[in-house]
Amino acid sequence: MADDFPPMTSVKRWLVTTNHKDVGILYIATALFFLIFGGILALLFRVQLWEAGGTGILSDSAYNQSVTAHGLLMVFWFLSPVASGFANYLVPLQIGAKDLAFPRLNALSYWFYLFSGILIMLSFFQGGTFGGGWTMYAPLNVPTYSPAMEATTGGNATILALILFTISITIGTVNFLVTIHRSRAEGLGLWNIPLFTWSWLLTVWMMLFAFAALLAALLLLATDRILLTQYFATDQGSGLLWAHLFWFFGHPEVYIVFFPALGIMFETFQTFTGRRLVGRKWVIIAMVLVAVQSFLVWMHHMFLTTINLEIKTLMMATTIGISLPFDLMVFALIYTMVKGRVRFTTPFLFSLGALVLFILGGITGVFLGAVVLDYEFRGTYWVVAHFHYVMVSGVTALIAGLYYWWPKITGKMYDEFLGKLNFAVYFIGFNLLYFPMFLAWETPRRVFHYGEGMEIYHQLATIGAFVLGASFLILFYTLGKSLVSGPDAPDNPWEFSRTAEWAVPSPPPLENWDDRPSYASGRLEFVDDTAGEAATDGGVPATQTARGELATKHESHAEEEHPDHASIWPLGIGIGTFVLFLGLSGLTPYIADFAAATGQIDPSTPEPNIAYPIITALGLVILAYVLFEFGRESFHAPEMAIAERWPFEGVGNTKFGVWVFLASDVVVFGAFIGAYLFMRIHAGWDTWSPVPPEAWPGLLNTYILLTSSFTVILALVMAERQNKKGLLATMSATLLLGLSFLGVKAWEWSDKFAHGEYWFSGLEYSLYYVTTGLHGLHVVLGLLVAIFMIFRIITIDAYMEDSRPVEFFGLYWHFVDIVWVFLFPLFYLM
Incomplete structure (x- = not known):
């Protein structure tokens, strides 16, 4: 009940809360912490760049680690999460909902985000963090080819932190999509939702597919680093494979970062010009076009590769084309300002500054979109300058949003003079930092050695970095002063x-x-x-x-049933996953010793540390317990009785959420299968035979899984008929069939091992074991859910009154079966 909820002054409140506003505040505060962390790293390497010789305070390895961690922290742990914080707080308010559709999953997404950040911070103390650049290009992303990454464990921890962060994003994405599509207030159609919510809706749709591609790439990289597979450790097209996977995520990520900032600009321009955004409908259409087209331009990051000129020309055309919808949005903002009566408040100044900076960033980006110019500019500080003018112009708008909604979030007003001073220092520092990089464009990026003629530009940039840093000190002072002694804000x-x-x-x-x-x-x-x-x-x-x-x-309200707002189990799942991933980061030496014992590789990794297997086992135990309790907990999060749900009126929240999750999983499996096809075609399709020498185990497993899909359908029929014995029998049959599948797979793998054929024995073995292993992991997770459901059927007669959970389980299980139907011919017959 709401009356039992701890007050905001209680530490317990922030550990157990599932309320969307609390989670939004946690996101914003944590993202600002990582902004400071990433900013300090930036100041360190800017000091290193003061002189052309690069004789500064950092070693070569420390410089690479600082540049890499700065990029990762800013792109992943600051930009998207601070926008997610605003969305958590404001989207339900803007659409008339009381909370997000799945409050506990909302809290879980935050805890995964926090613990992923803690994991990357710990990587610095595990011998050194990842130092291969924030884009993690192959083969520098595996220790064998990167002398700057002597510490395997710290690099592993960074990759695992990114995986955990990506899982956090996926959970949050599913939650927002269900909420915005199915929990809008009566009469609030999609065309009429506020523009910030529109921008976030398109952002999460892009996140759903883009981060799934990143998750697939990171999982492949993690298997290379921890299990010693050979996706990116060979010269058989591995660099091109990574580029395709990463940039299929990486270019939509630019718009994932900028769209929320654009939504803030739309809101603040409307408020402080006193008029509706000019061409609102066309602006929405333009954003939709950008969201779709963002997945069709990734290859312009790969103009220097061996891709043929015709494909490069096509990608150049789509790159130039995607700038056109942005032209419309920019002119809409300008005309809104021209036709309105501008009030130069702090939020508006930051929004206007963001618009000016983004225009410059966009124009310089068009240069890079041309193949010929890209050959000259790629890998230089022109790219660094353009990238920051685009991405940090988004930060500028996010600061506008922080000032704009600060009175709503805190109930306090800020000092307008300090806010305007903050903007002035910020704008000067920004341009002093990044504009000289255009002039020093011949400097190679991520390298601290450069020509002496560039020194003056780098010194100006370093001064600008400290001025920009000072602007954030003013920001924190302004907001802190407001919180402590600011006047109360009106509604x-x-x-x-x-x-x-x-x-x-x-x-x-x-x-x-x-x-x-x-x-x-x-x-x-x-x-x-x-x-x-x-x-x-x-x-x-x-x-x-x-x-x-x-x-x-009304004078006499009837007693209302309040939704729950507290659960400790999301925090518990976050802790368990963090411990598990921390343990996994140190397992590489054990795998290397095993591979060396089989005569497969020459061991070159550090001595094994017994602590890591113990930590891994502890993480699994914690995770098993907290997931069980999470499933048992009675948590009330009712759907809105009256709401706008077009175009998903006939689908419940949970069912829609399952469909959305499976859509992202399609991309993950698609990336794994695509990697198999890419690597095999690149190597020459007939250069290896199918790893399984015989097709019958795969055929047998196909029959087993198809039969299990039939038993799941029978289970749903039994649940709908409220036949407990029938439900128990059919769910148990599904469980036994799933175990049979794993048994056949275990026999098949053990037979391969007996003949000395392991996942690290060659590229074809890596492709087979990892792809079918991912599918096997999905089977294991499905069986764990089935065991839990059988437990509930036995103990509390679950699913007799409400059969929907059986249907949701069936959707997942059918998906797993369908994936195997694709894997069987690919790996056993072709």
Whole structure:
């Protein structure tokens, strides 16, 4: 119940909370911490670049590690999470929901994010963090080819931290997609949702597929680093394979980072010009076009590879084409400003600054989109300057959002003079830091040696870095002063704000709305459903509009059932996963010793540390316990009774969530299968025979899995008929069939091992073991769920009244079976 929820002054509140506003605050605060961490690393290597000789405070290895960690922290642990913090806090408010669709999963996504950041910080103390550049190009991403990464364990921890971060993103993405599509207030169609929510909706759709591709690439890299497979440790096209996988994620990531910033710019321009965004419908269409096209331009990052000129020309055309929708958005912002009456508040100044900086970043990016110019600029500081003018212009807009929504989040106003001083120092520092990089473009990126003629530009950039750093000190001082002694903020401090979050108190109450928000009349109203009809005053319906007018309250509200807001188990799952991944980071020496004992490789890794297998086992035990308790916990998160759900009216929240998750898993398996096809075609299709010498084990497993799909269908029929014995029998049959599949697979693998054929024996073996191993892991996870469901059927007669969980399990299990139907011919017959 809400009455039992700990207050915000309690530490317990922040450990157990699942409320979207609390999670949003946690995201923002944690992201700002990683901003400071990444910023300090940047100052370290900018000092190193003060002189052309590079004789600074960092060694060669430390410089590489600092540059790499700075890039990873800023791109992954600051930019997307701080935007996610705003979205967590504001999207439910803007669309009229009380929370996200799955509050516990929302909390879990935060804890995975936090522990992934802790893991990358610990990597510095595991002999050194990853130092192969934030793009992790092959073959520098495996220790064999990178003298700067003597420490295998620290590099492993970095890759595992990225995997955990990507899992966090996927969980959050599914949650937001379900919420925005199925929990909008009555009458709030997709065309009419606020532009920040629109930008975030497109962002999470891009995240769903882009981060799935990154997850696949990272899983392959992790197997190379920990299990010594050979995806990226060979000269058989591994560099090109990594580039395809990474940039299929990497280019949408630019828009994933910038779209939330763009949404903030739209909101603040509307508020501080006092008029609706010019061409709003066309702006939305332009954003949709960019979101789709972002997946069709990744190869322009690969113009220097051996890809033929015709394909490069096509990618150049799509790259130039994707700039056109942005032209429309930029002109929409400019015309809104021209036609409105501008109020130069701190949020507007940062938004305007972001627009100016982004225009410069976009124009310089068009240079890189041309094949001929890219041959000259690629790998130079021109790319560094362009990249930061685009990405950090997004940071500029995010700071605008922090100032804009600060009164709503904290209930306190900030000092406007300090805010404007913050902007002035920030804008000067930004351009002093990054613009000289265009002039020093001949400097090779990620290298601290450069020509003496470039020294003055690098010295200006280093001074700019410290000025930009000082602007963040002003930012933190301004916000800290506001929090401690700032005047109380009104519910709506901005005269022309037009979105629903300004219609509630500052800060908002725990469950956002006392009455139900509705747009059925064409404007925001609050309907008192508990009284059977809206309370009236002189025959006029009692409403509360977006201008903050107080609604008339019905005198006798019926007792309402409050959703839950607290659970300790998301934190527990985060801890268990963190311990498991920490243990996995140190297992490489054990695998290397085993490979050396089989005569497969010459061991060149450090001595094994017994602590890591123990930590791994401990992580598995913790994870098993907390997942079991998470499944048993009774947590109430009701769906909205009345909501806009087009185009998914007939699909429940959980079912839609399962479908969305499986869509991302399609990309993961697609990347694994694509890697197999790419590497085999590159090596010459007939250069190796199928690793399994006989097809019958694969054929037998195909029959087993197809039969298990049939038993799952029978299980759903039995649950719908409330036949406990039948349900128990069919679920048990599914379990036994799944175990039979694993048994056949175990026999097959053991037979290969007996003949000295391991996953590190050659590229073809790596492809076979890793791809079928990923599928086997999915089977194991499905069987664990089946065991838990059987336990609940036996102990509490579960699924008799509500058969939907059996259906959801069936969707996952059918997906696993379908994947095997593709893997069988690829690995056993072709």
